[in-house]
Amino acid sequence: MIQIALDRMGKEECFKIIAQINRYIDYIEIGTGVIKQYGMSIVQEMKKFYPEKEILADMKTCDAGKHETLQAFEAGADYTTVMGFSADKTIIDSLQVAEEHRKHIVVDLLGITSKDRILELKEIGVKAVSMHIGKDMQGETSLDYLEDYLDVLEGFTIFVAGGIDPECVQYFSKINPNVYIIGSYITGSKYPEQAAKNMQEVIGK
Ligand SMILES: O=C([C@H](O)CO)[C@H](O)[C@H](O)COP(=O)(O)O
Numbered sequence: 001m002i003q004i005a006l007d008r009m010g011k012e013e014c015f016k017i018i019a020q021i022n023r024y025i026d027y028i029e030i031g032t033g034v035i036k037q038y039g040m041s042i043v044q045e046m047k048k049f050y051p052e053k054e055i056l057a058d059m060k061t062c063d064a065g066k067h068e069t070l071q072a073f074e075a076g077a078d079y080t081t082v083m084g085f086s087a088d089k090t091i092i093d094s095l096q097v098a099e100e101h102r103k104h105i106v107v108d109l110l111g112i113t114s115k116d117r118i119l120e121l122k123e124i125g126v127k128a129v130s131m132h133i134g135k136d137m138q139g140e141t142s143l144d145y146l147e148d149y150l151d152v153l154e155g156f157t158i159f160v161a162g163g164i165d166p167e168c169v170q171y172f173s174k175i176n177p178n179v180y181i182i183g184s185y186i187t188g189s190k191y192p193e194q195a196a197k198n199m200q201e202v203i204g205k
Pocket residue numbers: 005006007029031032033058133134135161162163164181182183184185
């Protein structure tokens with residue numbers, strides 16, 4: 001499945017892109033910077049326009065788990081993100097809110113290299129994780145490391161993110177992701193619809 005990540009763009013452009021690529025995507029991510037710009041109202045509007053899509057608010061919560069998770073769900077998000085390096089209490093509080101609302105938490109593993117931490121996350125009840133290479137580290141990180149995590153990722157729903165384009169899908173596919181998060185390859189393209197179609201063809205449904 002494909003999640004489009006809407007980052008570094010204005011509200012009008014976010015809606016324009018989704019209108020163009022709607023048929024190729026399953027999840028719509030409202031990026032962290034976009035939420036910082038517009039607040040929770042853009043999450044609310046996106047869900048109103050696309051109720052059939054899974055809406056993920058990329059809150060990147062690292063403290064005040066209960067409050068921020070509630071903010072995302074009350075705005076209509078189906079998924080919200082919590083950072084893997086957060087205190088266990090933050091993650092557990094977020095998971096609890098998700099359970100109460102029958103919604104979902106994706107724990108973002110940005111910056112986490114310890115397999116033990118991933119196993120701890122499983123212990124405390126995390127169901128979905130995102131193997132994420134941050135914007136500022138893309139191009140500096142060899143993607144070969146991904147398959148070293150296959151054993152500890154077993155049993156999680158796996159999201160992958162970080163500069164994914166048709167050429168590097170082969171590296172990410174080694175960990176059998178459930179959801180590919182694609183941002184700039186589509187949103188930075190002159191032809192977003194064609195780019196989204198390319199990704200769908202490479203990834204398959
Ligand atoms: O989470 C993201 C990043 O930290 C910027 O906020 C992006 O949504 C994610 O990396 C996907 O975008 P691309 O890397 O541009 O594909």
